[in-house]
Amino acid sequence: MTQPRRAVMAAVVMLVAGCSPVTGVAVMASPLDVGPYPTSVVAVTQRPGIPTVLEGQRMAASVVLPTDVDATLRRLESTNTGPVLDAQGLRADIRARRAGIAEANGFVAGFSSSRSTEGEPTPTTSVVNLVMHFPDAGAAAAAAREMTGAEPARPTAIAHHRETLALVVTMPRGVIVESFTPRGPYVLYQWVQTRNTLEAATGLVAGILDLQGPRIDAFVPTDPGLTVDPALLLAHTLPPAVGVYTAPGALHFERDPARAADAFAAAGVSAVSLGRTTVYRSESSTGAAQLINGLTSGELADGATATDGVVGIPDSTCVDRGGGPASPTRYWCAGVSGRYAFATTSAHSQDARQQAAAQYLLLGGL
Numbered sequence: 294m295t296q297p298r299r300a301v302m303a304a305v306v307m308l309v310a311g312c313s314p315v316t317g318v319a320v321m322a323s324p325l326d327v328g329p330y331p332t333s334v335v336a337v338t339q340r341p342g343i344p345t346v347l348e349g350q351r352m353a354a355s356v357v358l359p360t361d362v363d364a365t366l367r368r369l370e371s372t373n374t375g376p377v378l379d380a381q382g383l384r385a386d387i388r389a390r391r392a393g394i395a396e397a398n399g400f401v402a403g404f405s406s407s408r409s410t411e412g413e414p415t416p417t418t419s420v421v422n423l424v425m426h427f428p429d430a431g432a433a434a435a436a437a438r439e440m441t442g443a444e445p446a447r448p449t450a451i452a453h454h455r456e457t458l459a460l461v462v463t464m465p466r467g468v469i470v471e472s473f474t475p476r477g478p479y480v481l482y483q484w485v486q487t488r489n490t491l492e493a494a495t496g497l498v499a500g501i502l503d504l505q506g507p508r509i510d511a512f513v514p515t516d517p518g519l520t521v522d523p524a525l526l527l528a529h530t531l532p533p534a535v536g537v538y539t540a541p542g543a544l545h546f547e548r549d550p551a552r553a554a555d556a557f558a559a560a561g562v563s564a565v566s567l568g569r570t571t572v573y574r575s576e577s578s579t580g581a582a583q584l585i586n587g588l589t590s591g592e593l594a595d596g597a598t599a600t601d602g603v604v605g606i607p608d609s610t611c612v613d614r615g616g617g618p619a620s621p622t623r624y625w626c627a628g629v630s631g632r633y634a635f636a637t638t639s640a641h642s643q644d645a646r647q648q649a650a651a652q653y654l655l656l657g658g659l
Contacts, residue, residue, distance in 0.1 A: 325605040325654065328647030330531060330569075332654040337522040337534050342378055346536070347519040348402035349376025352424060353542030355512040359408040359420040360550050362500040366408035366420055367549065373407035373421045374545055376536070386423045387482060391440045398436040401426040401478075401514075406545045418487040422501050424509055425480045437473040437480045446471070449491065452499045459498065461491060470494040474502060478514075481505050529659050530568035531637075531652045537566045546571075552591050560584035560634075570652045573634040581634040585610065585627045588636065592625060603628060603646045606653050611645065630656035 353376070359366040373386055380396035386405050387395070405423035409416035427433040437458055446460035451472055459472040467488035474481040483501050485494040521527075527534045538546075540557040543565035547553035556562075560583045561576030575581040589610045593599060602609035609628035616623050622638040624645040629635075635652045639645035 325650035326647055327651040327654065328644065330647055330651035332651050334525075334528050334655060334658055335532075336525070337527045343521055344519055345379055345402050346376050347521070348426070348515060349404045350536045350538055350542065351515065351519075352376070352402060352404040352426070352512060353545055354539045355508050356404045356406050356424050356545070357422055357501050357505045357508060358406050358545060358550050359422055359501070361504060362497060363418070363420075364551070365410050366418065368409045368411045368416065369546065369548065370407035370409055370419065370421075373405050375405070377403035377405065377425075383425070386421055386484070387440065388444075390443045394436055394439045394443060395425060398432045398439070399428045401428060418485065418489065418497070420497060420501075421482075421484040422505065423482040424505070425482065426514065427478050427480065430475070430477050433478050433480050434475040437475040440480070441473050449495060451495050451502065454499060454502050457498075457502065459495070461494075468494050470498055472498050472502075474506075476506055476509060479509050481509070524564070525659070526564060526566040526572065526574060527568065529655045530566040530572045531570040531648060531655060532568055535567035537564055539563070540565060543567070549591060556584055556587040556591070559587065570635050570637045570648055572652070572656070575632045575634060578629065578632050581629045581632050582608070584634045585629055588627060597625070600642070602626070603649045603653075606649060609649060611642070613642070628653055631659065633659060
């Protein structure tokens, strides 16, 4: 199985063992139980492939979440969500032959977002929305045309989007629809597998494209020389490091994007750092506390059970989401350090608390 995009990014944007702590940063000594987790701040280093990843992370805020079009698509599919490492990294979304076409046409960067319907062993509907950036409009148009012809399938139409090249494969139960839309230097790709009708599948594609086109038009690409972690937020996030996103970009990784968007806006969240934990930068300590209160209320509303907070972290909260011992995110803990809020998850209660303790200490120097 292909690694989740978050795990792949952690292999590229990584904290290097043995590096010196960030200059001028002091992490407080504490009797908190941090278990095996580090509490020394280490700078994130520039690695091969970083510019492509950073540009993909910037694109995230301009990529439509499937949930924006169909609110029932709540289950995050991590394998197909995140920035694309390189052209061959596209295989998780469009398969090997088309990834080769992207590479031949000068693929620059990309970001994909994937969700499925919840509450079923096999989802009724699964969706991938991917935006690929190419050097210019000619390369994007060529890539879209060549990708469409790379695999056998029957053409189909997408309402109100004559420029879209779409294909349908009829399954024993349902259909798969794929579409490729050249738009300036971008190719907009959607994949829908559903047990519903063809009309339902093409309607989902049309709904995504209605939003995706204008959104990517507003995106301003950057030069390849982007700096890794200029605000040192990743360095203060429990490793392995994944990336820093704007608030809209981070919604791709939230369990409930709509609820998180409201919470982010109310708390003034400006950046979200993803690592082993998630760190939210708010405008103020009041905003950070408000965010954690809101996220905790959301967990309880979803059926989680409140448990004791983390000893030594004021006003921290923990919940048991249920789901049995096999659930890797069964236990959730959260806390605040100044204007930073943070959350941890684990299959084990003590481990979630140890992560939270280490994260609280790491934020002490910000």
